[in-house]
Structures are given as structure tokens and as C-alpha cells.
Amino acid sequence: MQIARVCGTVVSTTKEPHLTGTKFLLLQAIDLEGQELPAYLPKYEVAADRVGAGFGEWVLVSRGSGARQIRDGQTLPIDAAAIAIIDTVTVGNRLAYSKRQSDR
Amino acid sequence: MQIARVCGTVVSTTKEPHLTGTKFLLLQAIDLEGQELPAYLPKYEVAADRVGAGFGEWVLVSRGSGARQIRDGQTLPIDAAAIAIIDTVTVGNRLAYSKRQSDR
Amino acid sequence: MQIARVCGTVVSTTKEPHLTGTKFLLLQAIDLEGQELPAYLPKYEVAADRVGAGFGEWVLVSRGSGARQIRDGQTLPIDAAAIAIIDTVTVGNRLAYSKRQSDR
Amino acid sequence: MQIARVCGTVVSTTKEPHLTGTKFLLLQAIDLEGQELPAYLPKYEVAADRVGAGFGEWVLVSRGSGARQIRDGQTLPIDAAAIAIIDTVTVGNRLAYSKRQSDR
Amino acid sequence: MQIARVCGTVVSTTKEPHLTGTKFLLLQAIDLEGQELPAYLPKYEVAADRVGAGFGEWVLVSRGSGARQIRDGQTLPIDAAAIAIIDTVTVGNRLAYSKRQSDR
Numbered sequence: 001m002q003i004a005r006v007c008g009t010v011v012s013t014t015k016e017p018h019l020t021g022t023k024f025l026l027l028q029a030i031d032l033e034g035q036e037l038p039a040y041l042p043k044y045e046v047a048a049d050r051v052g053a054g055f056g057e058w059v060l061v062s063r064g065s066g067a068r069q070i071r072d073g074q075t076l077p078i079d080a081a082a083i084a085i086i087d088t089v090t091v092g093n094r095l096a097y098s099k100r101q102s103d104r
Numbered sequence: 105m106q107i108a109r110v111c112g113t114v115v116s117t118t119k120e121p122h123l124t125g126t127k128f129l130l131l132q133a134i135d136l137e138g139q140e141l142p143a144y145l146p147k148y149e150v151a152a153d154r155v156g157a158g159f160g161e162w163v164l165v166s167r168g169s170g171a172r173q174i175r176d177g178q179t180l181p182i183d184a185a186a187i188a189i190i191d192t193v194t195v196g197n198r199l200a201y202s203k204r205q206s207d208r
Numbered sequence: 209m210q211i212a213r214v215c216g217t218v219v220s221t222t223k224e225p226h227l228t229g230t231k232f233l234l235l236q237a238i239d240l241e242g243q244e245l246p247a248y249l250p251k252y253e254v255a256a257d258r259v260g261a262g263f264g265e266w267v268l269v270s271r272g273s274g275a276r277q278i279r280d281g282q283t284l285p286i287d288a289a290a291i292a293i294i295d296t297v298t299v300g301n302r303l304a305y306s307k308r309q310s311d312r
Numbered sequence: 313m314q315i316a317r318v319c320g321t322v323v324s325t326t327k328e329p330h331l332t333g334t335k336f337l338l339l340q341a342i343d344l345e346g347q348e349l350p351a352y353l354p355k356y357e358v359a360a361d362r363v364g365a366g367f368g369e370w371v372l373v374s375r376g377s378g379a380r381q382i383r384d385g386q387t388l389p390i391d392a393a394a395i396a397i398i399d400t401v402t403v404g405n406r407l408a409y410s411k412r413q414s415d416r
Numbered sequence: 417m418q419i420a421r422v423c424g425t426v427v428s429t430t431k432e433p434h435l436t437g438t439k440f441l442l443l444q445a446i447d448l449e450g451q452e453l454p455a456y457l458p459k460y461e462v463a464a465d466r467v468g469a470g471f472g473e474w475v476l477v478s479r480g481s482g483a484r485q486i487r488d489g490q491t492l493p494i495d496a497a498a499i500a501i502i503d504t505v506t507v508g509n510r511l512a513y514s515k516r517q518s519d520r
Binding site for chain 5: 313314315343344362363364372374375376377378379380381382383385393395396397398399400401402403404408
Binding site for chain 4: 001002003031032050051052060062063064065066067068069070071073081083084085086087088089090091092096
């Protein structure tokens with residue numbers, strides 16, 4: 001899974017019928033300091049929201065068929081889903097990210 | 105999913121029998137300003153059209169097995185499909201893209 | 209799917225039994241002008257031939273599980289297949305590629 | 313599969329219900345000398361732990377649907393799992409990595 | 417599929433139970449001249465051996481779910497397998513690689 005930050009939303013009315021009711025998050029790929037990845041890598045992706053993630057929150061993104069192993073998700077034509085809101089990222093003994101500190 | 109702009113079509117007569125009737129869109133990967141991605145990344149891909157997308161429209165592309173979770177799609181030998189026409193992309197509070205404004 | 213040009217073949221006698229009878233094409237990734245992609249991207253891949261594609265022809269390559277949605281293909285240990293020979297690629301109003309012109 | 317080094321953990325309380333009890337490892341992609349990969353490639357990924365891997369250990373990471381071919385794993389919305397703790401990596405006749413030497 | 421050269425092995429004792437008996441090859445991605453790929457691309461991957469490939473041999477690597485379409489392979493948590501030992505690679509009329517010449 002990748003770590004990404006919720007930075008927006010994507011709205012569509014003309015879409016595959018199964019997608020009705022699925023919210024699309026715009027996610028920004030980030031490194032462990034919360035910085036954008038270098039320009040060599042894609043910066044944005046769109047993922048189905050499964051956890052009610054809000055703007056600025058860090059989420060885990062699951063891609064491919066893993067994104068459909070969710071409630072009522074087997075028939076969704078999606079290839080990415082936010083499956084968890086991240087509380088903390090720890091690198092060795094160091095707390096690299098904490099949602100609580102970030103929320104203040 | 106990725107955001108892409110419809111920039112053309114691909115036509116084939118000699119193909120897997122299941123593909124008969126499937127329209128192939130030529131999609132250009134873009135960033136949130138509608139600009140081409142840097143040269144380090146592939147610029148084009150071909151996707152099955154599921155939503156009647158027209159030239160210049162922004163679509164959501166689903167890749168891999170997700171592209172086949174569509175009506176009568178399970179047996180198609182495809183790895184990408186345009187599954188939604190994008191109305192709006194919002195980054196934070198800013199409207200980064202609006203189909204309505206783009207259509208004018 | 210990606211657009212690629214047939215540039216050769218790969219032959220193997222020691223292989224998974226299910227692969228007996230499967231022809232392997234060597235494909236070169238190209239852009240819409242028929243040029244090689246920049247060095248930052250992989251240049252070659254090997255795909256099962258499903259359409260009798262010949263040297264120099266442009267084909268559509270489907271990757272992943274999509275490559276096995278073909279006649280008798282479910283049990284093949286392949287991750288890429290040429291699923292269509294491309295007749296034309298149109299970018300906007302411009303004919304970027306035509307097999308007929310290319311054949312002359 | 314890729315070779316990666318365990319460098320931390322990711323914790324989440326708000327997540328897909330099936331993920332309860334799954335430990336998330338933060339993995340750093342490395343080359344055969346244990347060095348970070350160049351900046352052009354993603355440096356980190358998050359994977360489900362299946363082998364009780366500890367900080368600093370080298371593991372094999374399986375991605376995609378392969379990550380779910382594990383005990384009780386078919387319904388997990390994951391796309392990566394640490395499936396083995398590496399004892400040795402041998403390049404030709406040279407021992408490039410040995411967990412035993414690394415543990416000292 | 418990709419072309420790769422067997423350059424070593426990876427050994428693990430602590431692993432998913434289904435992996436018992438599976439040999440892991442260390443593979444080096446190469447171009448058609450047998451040279452390493454540029455630094456922008458990953459250099460190494462680990463694949464299950466299905467064909468008894470030896471050091472220095474060129475193999476075809478199948479990734480993703482295709483790697484599990486092998487004898488008793490459906491339940492293996494792998495995402496790559498060497499599915500064929502390459503005899504020859506032909507580019508146009510030129511023999512780019514021949515195992516026989518390479519073995520001398």
C-alpha cells in the first residue's frame with residue numbers, strides 16, 4: 001500500500017452504474033515528511049473512499065484487485081481505494097507522523 | 105484511478121473476437137492543470153470506452169481487473185477502461201477543473 | 209492497453225507445459241510517431257501473440273489478468289498479450305498512424 | 313517479489329473491518345548492498361506483515377493478488393505483504409547478504 | 417513478460433507455509449544486448465523458479481496473477497515466476513541472443 005494525503009475530490013454524473021454512491025477522493029502521493037514526491041513520479045491518483053477520509057488526512061491506498069475486497073466492492077470497476085486513515089507512522093524509534101499532532 | 109483526457113481513437117479489425125463492438129479511446133495522461141505529464145512518464149494509453157466519452161473530455165481510467173467489472177465485461181481481454189466522465193475536480197477549496205467551463 | 213510495434217520473436221523449449229503452442233512476440237514500446245520511448249522507460253516486452261501479428265505491425269498490448277481473457281487462455285502463465293492489430297490511430301482530426309500507408 | 317528492509321510501522325484505527333488484527337510494516341526498498349534506491353523510484357511502501365518481521369530485517373514483498381494468497385487473506389483489501397524473512401541473498405558465488413551476519 | 421538473467425538466489429526459512437519447496441531466483445533485468453537497464457529502473461527482482469533455470473541463463477518472467485497459473489501454483493503468495501528458459505531472441509532478421517552461443 002502507499003501513503004497519500006487527501007487533497008480534494010472528483011465528481012462525475014456520467015459513469016458506470018455500479019459506481020453510484022461511491023465517493024472519489026483526489027490523493028496526493030507524499031513521502032514520510034509529508035512532502036510531494038519528485039517530479040519523476042505521478043503526483044495524483046483518484047481512489048474510492050471507504051473510510052470517510054477528510055481533507056488533509058493521511059490514508060493507506062490499496063491498488064488493484066485488493067481495492068475491491070471491501071463491503072459490496074467486488075463488482076466496482078475501481079483500481080484504488082482508501083482503506084485506512086493513518087494514525088501514526090513510525091520510522092525506527094522516531095514518530096514521523098501523528099494524526100493527532102497534525103489535527104491541531 | 106488516473107485522470108486522463110480523450111485525445112483520439114484507435115481502430116482495429118483483426119482482434120480477439122470478444123472485442124467486437126468495443127470502442128478504443130486514445131487517452132492522454134494529464135496533471136490537474138490539464139497539462140501533459142513530464143517526459144519521464146508514458147504519455148498515452150488506450151482504454152475501452154464505457155461512458156461515451158468525447159474528444160477533449162476528462163475521464164477516470166480504471167486499470168487492471170477493475171476495468172472488467174463492467175456490464176458484459178468479465179470476458180474482455182482489456183486492462184483499462186474509461187469508467188466515468190469527470191464533471192469537476194476540486195483541490196482543497198479550489199475548483200481545478202469543471203467540465204461545464206471547459207465545454208464553453 | 210499500450211501501443212507497441214512487433215520487432216521480433218522469442219523462442220523457448222524449456223517452459224511451463226501450458227505454454228506449448230504459444231508464440232512469443234518481442235514488442236517495442238513506441239509513441240504516436242512510431243518513435244522509441246525515452247530511455248527512462250523500459251523499451252521491450254514479450255507478449256503472447258493472439259492475432260497473428262507480423263514484423264513491423266502495430267498492436268494493442270493488454271497486460272495482467274486481461275491478457276488471459278482469450279480463447280483457452282485462462283490457464284496460461286502469461287501477463288501480456290497482443291490482442292489486436294491496429295489499423296489506425298487518430299489524434300483529434302489527424303491520422304497519426306495508418307496500417308495501410310505503413311504497409312506500402 | 314522485491315527485496316525490502318523493515319524500517320517502521322503504520323498504525324490505523326479507522327479502517328476496513330477486515331483489516332482488524334493486520335499489522336502494517338513500513339518497508340524501504342533497497343538494492344543488494346542494502347542501500348536506498350535512487351530518487352527516481354518510490355522509497356517506501358506499506359505491507360501486511362505475515363512473518364513477524366522485525367526492524368532492520370530484510371523481507372520478500374509480494375504485490376497484487378499474490379499478497380492475498382495467505383492464511384485467511386483472501387478477503388483482505390491489501391495489495392502487498394511481507395511473505396518471507398530473507399536469510400541469504402547470493403549473487404553468483406558471492407554472499408551479498410546474510411541475516412546472521414547482519415544480526416551481530 | 418520481461419527478459420531477465422538469472423544472477424543469484426534468495427533463501428528464506430521463515431516464510432508463508434505454502435512457499436515450502438519453492439526456489440527463489442534473483443533476476444537481473446537486462447536489455448537485448450544483455451546489458452543492465454539504466455539506473456532509472458529497478459535492477460533486481462525475485463521470482464519463483466518453475467523451469468530449473470541456472471546461473472546466467474535468460475528467462476521469461478511473468479508477473480502478477482499470471483505467475484500463479486502454474487502446476488500447484490494457485491495458492492502461492494508470489495507475484496513473479498520464471499516460466500521459460502529463453503533459447504533465442506530475434507530482432508528483425510538479427511539473432512540478438514542465442515542460449516547455445518552463450519553456453520560456450
